[in-house]
Amino acid sequence: MIAFSQSSLKATTAVAARDENGVSCEVMIAGEHPLCIYFDKREMVTLMTLGRAPELLCLGWLLNQRVIDQAADIASIHVDWDTGAAAVTSQHRALSGQSWWDDPSRLDRFEQRMDRKTVTTGCGQGTMYSDLMATVREERNARHALPQASITKSQLQRVIGQARHHQAVYQEAGGVHACALADNRPGADGSFLYFIEDVGRHNAVDAITGWMQLEKQSAHDKVFYTTGRLTSEMVIKCAQMGIFILISRSGITAMGFELAQELGICLIGRCQGKHFLVYTHPERVDFAG
Template sequence: MPADFIIAPDLGNSRLTRAVDGFDHTGAKVPLNVVEERPLTIYLNSQEIVTAMTIGDYPEYLALGFLRNQGMLPDDVVVTSVDFDEEVETVVVRTNQTTTYEKKLKKKTRTSGCAVGTVFGDMMEGLEGVNLPAADVKTSWLYSLAHKINTVPSLYLDAGAIHGTVLCHQDRPLVYMEDVGRHNAVDKVAGWMLSEHTAAADKILYTTGRLTSEMVIKTAMMGIPVLVSRSGFTAWGVEIARQVGLTLIGRMRGQRFICLSGEERLIRDADISAVRQEPKAAGRKGAAK
């Protein structure tokens, strides 16, 4: 595992990919690793909440993070156990009291399609009164993080068709989670933070996915004040980021990035001429996202 990371992508986990043979445009046979997808059903006590398509690693973190980011685990609710049954691909999260969500939710299914992640109205309600800490961000941290994250061995580089989310502190990447949906990846990070009682006010969240409204909401619900991405923005994502005081930085590639929220918190201390340009292919061996 890379020295900076507490959790990094595990390319040695054979359950996450499958080797298949294909044929390229010339008719030549090409071996390729493709990412696995598995259904994971999440229960809150006795209520089935959702079935998510996921690569199958860290199911307990995914379940905890999903419930927390959807506002289903309020601060006054204590998680008493998290149990994963590999045979039936189910996680049961038990709490010390019944929550209101168990009575009003019906079964919903999240697919791996990036545009159709499940969004409950309670997420928006949960943003009421959220005002994130005004954390300064050094551009030298951002460039250092981008280089470390984009060059560490990962499923993203090996197989493609996957998103990564990384919890960072200043210029150090801490926890790197991957999944077929960017929402799953960020939920795994949220679950790890909840399990480890990790503070959020001094953290940065880096993602390979688009900065949509749901990604912004999840980051705000986690209490993280800075969200950074290689990809672009949606208008609603920007609007919500400005509403809650989230520093939002996108299109970060090589020397370039764009900040659409929280620009006043950026400390431009980096010598841009010394920043490495990003290779166009970036080592990708698999299919494009």
């Protein structure tokens, strides 16, 4: 069990603006706050975030960057907005008093990865592309025996319908992206198990990774929904989570397409009302169901 601070921020602020006629009005805008992650006192990264689920964001970032392998590696996450700092303490340190970084191979691996500054589409996190892809391929091969994920058309339309009811910050202030994890078990109503908005799509998907690991959720019976585009980074992160069906209100990019083809991931985009486009692996969609 990880000890979490409860440091969720209010997502929106009211500010005075003028409309096109010069008339004063009060409008809501989305928050944006720097959060610097310290892991066993080592500074890792500063993320710009809405701050809705900062502890899950930290956990998911550490998982997606492969700094840690599992949620159980973490003892506590304490977020302090006055200093914009998230203090993450490893289980190792909590139990033995020694830092996670006392093992020099861990530091080497992290420094090596961070040294390659790949600025990914939409939100770079210094991820080393080729390295991550190799890991993702290995993991896919290991998962080969898992049940094949698929979705029916009516379930897909229920998931898309859900999204409309959830985008609180977006509807109030704009300027944010939403990601959600929806239930895709047989007979499920497509309801969102976890929903998160953030100023960066990347942060939102990191928080979802954090939530899944914390709640020990299986991936094969879930689908991932986002308001943002399905780019290479989104496909890689979902592949890391083990999710095979990705749904977006927006479009996809060529690299997202190629990766999804290779990794067996079904990309569904341009979801509007009852319409959608299946870009890859249409065998995962039951159009008659």
